[in-house]
Amino acid sequence: MRSSHKTGDYPDLLAGALMIGLGGLGLWAARDLTFGTAARMGAGYLPDVTCGFLILIGAVVVGKALSKNLLTTGHWNVKPLLVLSIAVVGFAILAENFGFVISSAWLLVTASLADRESRWREVVTSTLILTVAGALVFVWGLGVKLSILPF
Template identity: 25%
Template sequence: MQIKSRKDFVSGLMFMGFGAAFSLGAFNYTVGNAARMGPGYFPMLLGALLAGMGAFVLLGSFRSQRADGGRIGAIAWKPLLYIVGANLAFGVLLGGVPSLGIPAMGLIAAIFAAVIISSMAGSRYVFRGSLILAVILAIGSYLTFVMGLSLQFQVWPTFITG
């Protein structure tokens, strides 16, 4: 068998690797069974599903009809760093880092930071559009998680709420 699409082959390997890692990591928690699911059941199931889909993509790489072999391009570092940075900013702003003296800024500030930073990953950045999206996501998250589900976590920075 010969690999006809390198992109599909590498993508399939990546999906299989992440899926296997999540499935194996889920066994650090109680998995349970379908009738009595533990906290590790759903991540284990999603990881297995991702690994299975990766296997289909990998197998498809052997029968692809690509003329160029599906060349793999360069890594897009700018979007990668902005998306990872947005996730880190969200986590730090939502929960703070007490050991570094960084206070928790709450859900609203974390959403605004994550949306604005991740919007910079695109080829065209429009600050006004990012703000509109951040407002919509902040209102929707507040209504869903705080009002609808009654989850208890910090919504506003401590210097506002006291």
């Protein structure tokens, strides 16, 4: 639904506002961490810089949305939001007790249910690749204290 006399692309406005809000929340959560410098980064350096970029990108998205003609959100499909929330919460619960492989497989397979067009061959392939890559980067490379498997 487009109208030439009103401005504001509501989906983009909501996305930009969400980015700004999450960036602000991240800055607030990291407020007690020391920032440091680029040469001697403190614990708050990465969260602050990342959240700052998230706020900046959100502001750009909001600015572009305000310059477009009106586009309403129309009908809201709540199923993808619920499915993705369940996938993320399940990952957080499973990661501690079942390890990275099982929890990331849960996350990726469950999240794929949010998209009607996902194909199982692609889901299985991407789950295998992303689980191995995630284990290499986070568990072995960065030393995140998380078991690979539950046994």
